[in-house]
Amino acid sequence: MKKSLITLTVLSSLSVGAIAQSYQAGDLIVRGGVTNVNPNSDKAGVYVSALGGNTPLSVLVDDNSQLGLNVVYFYDNNWAIEVLAATPFTHDITIHDPQGISLGIFDVNVDGATLGETTHLPPTISAVYYFDTDTAFKPYVGAGLNYTVFFDEDFKKTPKSLGFNDLALDGSFGYAIQVGADYQLDSNWHINASVRYIDIDTEATFKIGNDIKGSANVEIDPTVFSLLIGYKF
Numbered sequence: 001m002k003k004s005l006i007t008l009t010v011l012s013s014l015s016v017g018a019i020a021q022s023y024q025a026g027d028l029i030v031r032g033g034v035t036n037v038n039p040n041s042d043k044a045g046v047y048v049s050a051l052g053g054n055t056p057l058s059v060l061v062d063d064n065s066q067l068g069l070n071v072v073y074f075y076d077n078n079w080a081i082e083v084l085a086a087t088p089f090t091h092d093i094t095i096h097d098p099q100g101i102s103l104g105i106f107d108v109n110v111d112g113a114t115l116g117e118t119t120h121l122p123p124t125i126s127a128v129y130y131f132d133t134d135t136a137f138k139p140y141v142g143a144g145l146n147y148t149v150f151f152d153e154d155f156k157k158t159p160k161s162l163g164f165n166d167l168a169l170d171g172s173f174g175y176a177i178q179v180g181a182d183y184q185l186d187s188n189w190h191i192n193a194s195v196r197y198i199d200i201d202t203e204a205t206f207k208i209g210n211d212i213k214g215s216a217n218v219e220i221d222p223t224v225f226s227l228l229i230g231y232k233f
Contacts, residue, residue, distance in 0.1 A: 021187065023130060023138070023232075027074040031192050033228030035068025037089050037122070039220045061118075061220055064089045068226045072128065082142060084124040084176075084196075090152075092117050093204075095159075116155040116167050122148045122198060122224075124176045136184040141177075146198045148172045155206070163209040169218075174199030182230065192228040197221070 039061045067087045074080040095115035126144025133139065150169035180194025200220040207213055 021184075022077045022132065022134075023074045023080070025074055025076045028233045029072040029074075029230050030233070031068075031070050031072070031228040031230035033068055033192075033226060034065055035086050035224060035226045035228075036063060036065040037091075037222045037224050038063040039091070039222045060094045061218065062092045062094065063222075064091050068228060070226075070228070072230075078130050078132070080128045080130065082126045082128045082144070084122070084126070086121070088119045088121055090117055090119045114156050115159050115164070116153065118150050118154075118167075118169055119152040120148050120150045120169075122146055122200070124196075124198065126176060126178065128178075138182040138184065138190075139179070140181065141179050142196075143175070143177050146172075146174050146176045146200065148174075148198075148200050148202070150202065153204075163212075164206060166207045167204065168206070169202045169204050172200045172202050172220075174201065178224075180226075188232050190230045190232070192226070192230050194224075194226045194228075196224045196226075198224060
């Protein structure tokens with residue numbers, strides 16, 4: 001009995017040690033799961049030259065969740081490079097028009113309506129630092145750069161019927177910061193959770209009718225939440 005207890009204790013110690021092992025130089029991690037992009041932007045004022053510049057109109061961008069992917073390569077026990085990717089995010093753009101605007105040809109009042117939508121990809125590369133804990137819990141912090149490209153911008157049916165057309169959003173360079181943690185399930189598999197802030201600013205341009213041009217400088221600046229499962233190669 002005593003011998004069995006000793007053997008069990010040794011095996012348990014080895015098992016815990018295997019789970020709690022530190023990452024090593026050359027380790028490659030691939031993760032997949034759910035990522036939510038939640039814009040923090042306030043309402044962005046809309047500029048329409050035909051109306052003398054600034055208008056009562058404003059726009060907001062809503063949140064969206066998609067399949068999140070990232071790859072992490074370790075240079076030593078602490079430092080790594082992480083590349084964030086995802087399937088394309090699609091966001092609705094809501095217009096706020098508390099007063100209604102008159103364009104001379106027709107009156108427009110679309111307060112609270114979904115004006116249009118845009119799809120984007122926010123690839124981000126970050127330097128990540130993992131803290132030494134000697135446990136299965138591996139917290140880290142990171143900072144890096146993001147480039148967001150927008151595509152498939154389009155107005156919804158109702159705004160189109162009112163003359164809105166030619167919606168376009170500029171691409172955006174910005175910084176990204178994050179905190180996160182891995183929890184090791186065994187020597188290869190782990191669960192990852194992270195929160196990051198990404199600086200995303202874009203100019204949205206559009207037309208009303210053929211000649212009236214409008215624009216809005218939108219500071220999207222999302223908080224990005226991820227819950228992923230990872231595998232170490």
